[in-house]
Every structure is written in structure tokens, then in C-alpha cells.
Amino acid sequence: SGSVTPPTVNWTFNPISVLQNGPSTLSLSITNPNGATFANPNFTYNLPANLVVAASPNEANPAGPSCFGSFATPSPGATSFTVNGLQVMTGATCTFSLDVSSGTVGSYPVTMAAGA
Numbered sequence: 001s002g003s004v005t006p007p008t009v010n011w012t013f014n015p016i017s018v019l020q021n022g023p024s025t026l027s028l029s030i031t032n033p034n035g036a037t038f039a040n041p042n043f044t045y046n047l048p049a050n051l052v053v054a055a056s057p058n059e060a061n062p063a064g065p066s067c068f069g070s071f072a073t074p075s076p077g078a079t080s081f082t083v084n085g086l087q088v089m090t091g092a093t094c095t096f097s098l099d100v101s102s103g104t105v106g107s108y109p110v111t112m113a114a115g116a
Contacts, residue, residue, distance in 0.1 A: 007032045007088060009045075018102050023054040027097040032088040043069070043086040046079065047100060053078045054099035066092030074098055 008031045018024040028045065032038040047053075057074040062083065069086035081098060088094040 004036075005033045007034075007038050013100075018051070018100065020105050021101055021103055023056070023058075023099040023101050025058070025097050026051075026100045027095055029093050029095045030086075030088050031093045032090060035090055037090060038086075038088040040086045041084065042072075043083045044080055045083075047081075050102045050104040051079070051100045052076075052102065053081060054101040057081075057098045059098040060096055062086070062094045062096040064094070065089075067094035069094070069096070071096070071098070 010029045010031070012027050014025045014027070026047075030038070053074045053076055055076045057071075057076065059071040059074055059081075061070045062068065066089040067087070069083045072082040072084050074081045083096065086094070
């Protein structure tokens with residue numbers, strides 16, 4: 001049997017700096033390098049320490065011919081969020097976003113492997 005490479009999760013912030021108690025849009029991109037669809041019925045993503053879902057999450061669901069899923073209603077102040085029915089087709093990249101904030105000034109990593 002062949003090995004399966006975990007999908008890669010990359011994120012960016014806009015604005016790049018997460019201002020104290022101010023919103024920043026977190027965009028997540030999941031790339032599926034495998035020869036089969038990546039499917040996770042309840043993809044839950046834990047935010048880095050000190051980041052929370054913003055008071056107005058402004059979530060944007062994944063969309064497009066190679067990507068499916070929808071946010072479970074994000075709870076302001078939560079330290080994680082869930083995308084229901086996430087599917088990323090073979091070789092595709094899926095991007096979705098929501099607003100986050102932090103009460104603590106700091107820097108946040110920009111790349112993390114899914115499931116890490």
C-alpha cells in the first residue's frame with residue numbers, strides 16, 4: 001500500500017499584524033498532495049495561543065469546483081473553529097477565512113501541518 005502525505009495547512013493574516021483587540025482576517029489554505037480526495041466531516045482547527053474568533057467572525061466558506069464545506073457557526077471568543085463536510089479534491093488547494101483577534105501582542109506562526 002502507498003503512503004499518504006498529510007494535507008498542508010498555510011495561513012495568512014490581513015492586516016499582517018494582529019493588532020491588540022483588533023480584527024484581522026485569517027485565511028487558511030489546505031493543499032491536498034494526494035491522489036485521493038481529502039475528506040474530513042468535522043475539520044476542527046485550533047488557533048495559535050492568544051488568538052480567538054473575533055466578535056464579528058465574517059466567515060467565508062470554502063468554495064469552488066475543487067473544494068467543499070461550510071463553517072459551523074463560529075463562536076466569538078472561541079479558540080477553535082470547525083468546517084463541516086470539508087473536501088479537498090486531488091491536487092487542489094482550498095481556501096476559507098474568518099476574522100480573529102488577540103488581547104496579547106505577539107507573533108504567530110504562518111505554516112502548520114494539518115493535525116499537528
